[in-house]
Amino acid sequence: xxxxxxxxxxxxxxxxxxRKRLPRGLxxxxxxxxxxxxxxxxxxxxxxxxxxxxxVLNDVSKxxxxxxxxxxxxxxxxxxxPTGTPGIMWYEGELALARAAKQAGIPFTLATTTLxxxxxxxDEVGGRLWFQLYMYADRALxxxxxxRAKNAGYEALIITVDSPTFSNREYNLRxxxxxxxxxxxxxxxxxxxxPRWMINVWLRYLVxxxxxxxxxxxxxxxARVKAAPMGRAMKLNDALDWDDIREMxxxxxxxxxxxxxxxxxxxxxxxxxxVDGVIVSNHGGRVIDGAIAPIDALPLMLxxxxxxxxxxxxxxxxxxxxxxxxxxxxxxxxxxxxxxxYGVAAAGEPGGTRALAILREEIDRVMALIGCRSIAELNRxxxxxxxxxxxxxxx
Numbered sequence: 001x002x003x004x005x006x007x008x009x010x011x012x013x014x015x016x017x018x019r020k021r022l023p024r025g026l027x028x029x030x031x032x033x034x035x036x037x038x039x040x041x042x043x044x045x046x047x048x049x050x051x052x053x054x055x056v057l058n059d060v061s062k063x064x065x066x067x068x069x070x071x072x073x074x075x076x077x078x079x080x081x082p083t084g085t086p087g088i089m090w091y092e093g094e095l096a097l098a099r100a101a102k103q104a105g106i107p108f109t110l111a112t113t114t115l116x117x118x119x120x121x122x123d124e125v126g127g128r129l130w131f132q133l134y135m136y137a138d139r140a141l142x143x144x145x146x147x148r149a150k151n152a153g154y155e156a157l158i159i160t161v162d163s164p165t166f167s168n169r170e171y172n173l174r175x176x177x178x179x180x181x182x183x184x185x186x187x188x189x190x191x192x193x194x195p196r197w198m199i200n201v202w203l204r205y206l207v208x209x210x211x212x213x214x215x216x217x218x219x220x221x222x223a224r225v226k227a228a229p230m231g232r233a234m235k236l237n238d239a240l241d242w243d244d245i246r247e248m249x250x251x252x253x254x255x256x257x258x259x260x261x262x263x264x265x266x267x268x269x270x271x272x273x274x275v276d277g278v279i280v281s282n283h284g285g286r287v288i289d290g291a292i293a294p295i296d297a298l299p300l301m302l303x304x305x306x307x308x309x310x311x312x313x314x315x316x317x318x319x320x321x322x323x324x325x326x327x328x329x330x331x332x333x334x335x336x337x338x339x340x341x342y343g344v345a346a347a348g349e350p351g352g353t354r355a356l357a358i359l360r361e362e363i364d365r366v367m368a369l370i371g372c373r374s375i376a377e378l379n380r381x382x383x384x385x386x387x388x389x390x391x392x393x394x395x
Contacts (some may be wrong), residue, residue: 011318011339017346023190025175026154033285034167041287041318046293051384055371064257075105081133081337087115089345100352102127130156135240157252162260164238167287215227260299264304277310302330320362328378342369
């Protein structure tokens, strides 16, 4: 009988498997934050400060964790966040992760900078598909990509708004990790010391003509992309403003979200612009160091716009209990990024499936232990909140 656990019993186990399999430069790109990684650490430590207050002697023999998100019922209160490197972690990793999401009955978000063309995800996998868009200095390029996603049939568009310029990820410079790949004695030695990745990913792409490059850009743009540290290949738009969001609202007829919001005033502006959902996020601690943890910002965000629009949260979620805490605070859903990326990096589709199974089991177990039968029964009364969250929750 096949062991579907892969020897992994929590997300940390999948992270360890991924770390052993991947070259250091690639693992650090996936795993680390920016600068001194204060935001990265705080994203995790904040969950330790939120305590659970279980209720007992409730009949929890029949439990389910489904939610309705943007009019669609789904089997878990999560969706897959956009991540830019599944296809480097695992051969055609975007397809693997999309299949795992479809099997779990949740949305999958394809990032602009992934290596698989958006149409392939639709044609070969299907399911509930969202697309993430960066707004580049060339606004026409961003509109072209959005139009292509619309024509491909993507259900939702997520515009990332927290990156008007490149973040400072010094480890990418130190490791020489660039897209397209460049070769130095250091990273060649790194790849050679990880033969499973070299054979099953790099050599496999090489045999088929080379590593795909930003397949969701127009051909003429791909031809201009030069090797640069990951995340710096294309100039971002530091002149982006709310008029750009209003214009995108006119272009995109389906569900529209913006990602990377930490201030309730910005969430209110998004609602005024006709945006359907806001994703409370600090980009997993990867954009600005010292930013507030999204879970800290969540209560005020919900109090400001929770009745006007969908409020989703991400960054730092590694346990089912983390997800339960966010849903008890009032989040409408949680985006999962690194947790499922660790799974795909460790074992492809079975790894992504295992990550989601772990989270599903943990959510179910925590719900039972705090006396809840459904996500709808979760509420702030089940939480003991640290002072900043207590103030926010009562404001």
